[in-house]
Structures are given as C-alpha cells and as structure tokens.
Amino acid sequence: MDTDNKRGRIMRSPQEIEFSFVKKYKKAIWHRFIKAGREYELIKDGDNIVCVISDNIQGFLFAKCYDRLHRYSETKFELTFLADDTGQSRQLADAFGLSVRFEGKDNYLSLAKNIAANKIALPDCFDDCTEYILSGVLFDGRLHALIPEEKCGCITLIRAGILVGREDIKAFARYNGFSMEISPENEKRQFAGELIRELAKNNQNLEINILRSCENVNPEVVISYIMDGKIHSVLGDING
Numbered sequence: 001m002d003t004d005n006k007r008g009r010i011m012r013s014p015q016e017i018e019f020s021f022v023k024k025y026k027k028a029i030w031h032r033f034i035k036a037g038r039e040y041e042l043i044k045d046g047d048n049i050v051c052v053i054s055d056n057i058q059g060f061l062f063a064k065c066y067d068r069l070h071r072y073s074e075t076k077f078e079l080t081f082l083a084d085d086t087g088q089s090r091q092l093a094d095a096f097g098l099s100v101r102f103e104g105k106d107n108y109l110s111l112a113k114n115i116a117a118n119k120i121a122l123p124d125c126f127d128d129c130t131e132y133i134l135s136g137v138l139f140d141g142r143l144h145a146l147i148p149e150e151k152c153g154c155i156t157l158i159r160a161g162i163l164v165g166r167e168d169i170k171a172f173a174r175y176n177g178f179s180m181e182i183s184p185e186n187e188k189r190q191f192a193g194e195l196i197r198e199l200a201k202n203n204q205n206l207e208i209n210i211l212r213s214c215e216n217v218n219p220e221v222v223i224s225y226i227m228d229g230k231i232h233s234v235l236g237d238i239n240g
Contacts, residue, residue: 014095016176017095018064020172025175028165028168029168029172030065032164033062035163036148036159036160036161040148040158041149045076046076046077047077048118049066049077049078049118049119050082050111050119051121052083052122053089055084055092057169057178058125058166060095061169061172062125063081064096080115081093081098081101082101082105082111083102083105085104109153118154120155122157122158123161125161125162125164125166126161126162126207128146131192132144132145132189132192133145133211134192134195135191135192138191138192139188144214145214147214148160219234
C-alpha cells in the first residue's frame, strides 16, 4: 500500500481493494451481494452478462463483485464491463483492475444485443431502491420498485447490489481512499432519501419495510393493478 503525498490519499492495489470488501466489509457488502444473487437466482450457468458501471465508486464496487464472482464461482457465465469514456471511469477501472469497454453506458442495450448477452447488470443499491419506491408513492401516486430481476424485451435486467446499503459503500470508499460523491437522480429521489433517513431514526426496520412493501403485495386489497399493460380494477371485480 502506498500513499499519494500530494493528495494525502491512500493508494491501494486492486488486490487490496478486493480483499477489503471480502474481509473487512464481508458481512455488509460481499455477503449481501452473494445473498441477493442466490435468493433471487440472478446468475445462472451459461449467462452472458453486460455489467453497466456508473461513473462512481458504487458502480465500480459492484463491478468488482461481479468480477470476483466470475473468477471464483462454480456458476459459469460470460461477463463484459461497460462504462462511459470519462477520465474518472478510466482511473477507477485501473484502480479496481477491471478491463472495461468504454463505449457509453447508455448504449448497453445495443451492446448486449451485439454480443448476444441475455442479461444486463445494473449498479443500483439498497438506498436507490427504497428512494425509488417512496418517491413513486409520494410524487407519482404509484407503487413501483427497482426489482432484483426484470424483463426488458429479450434482455433481463439484474441488480445484485439491491441489499447493499449506501452507508456501507461510503465506508468502503473512505477506507480505500476514494471520495463517495453520488448526486441524486432528481429532487424527488433526494427528498425521499432525506425523509427515509429522518423517519428511520425512530424505526430501525423502516428501510427494509419499504422494500418489503413491494414483496408482500396482496392484489385483493388494492384498488387497481396493471397486468400485461392493462389496468385491472379490484373494485370492478368485486362489484361485477
């Protein structure tokens, strides 16, 4: 391990960075990443996965988790990393020891089709999911989640980082000498995040309950739901 004297920042090797999330942050990051993959059966033998990397530590941390899984898992799958061609992405790719295709992450669907990939891994974490759910309820009047696995045409989107919290990612970043700067996607998500953190002070289960609210939905006690693109009214079923 070296130190950049000009910046005073810890400079760790890719091996040390990987060692930190499988040892020091094993329970908070690695175990939760593996748990999501197993619980939701996100990766299977023969999968060809495009891993989309956001231009920050969160994206590269999850990419490195996929990379380790690819190297050591008994499940055999193909893996391609895709990121925007920015100076920060190239620096982080070197720091994490990842071979990345810099073609613009917004083109992930085209790349997936070109290399015959059947799955796309997105870098969403636990907080992204809870903020998305609550902001949808508060501002759009809908219950909608960033689910672990969803269909997008002939491609399946997966989120193995769905159980990893942002605060643990920040702790990992600080330990390895990185800044953890993630701008909220929009003001609605920012408001939802601040509200969740405030309410969670008096309810330690609040955040996981938000996520579970989309797992335990009983269609018999909602007013209406959408199935196959059509709105179905429960009230209509009762009165009919």
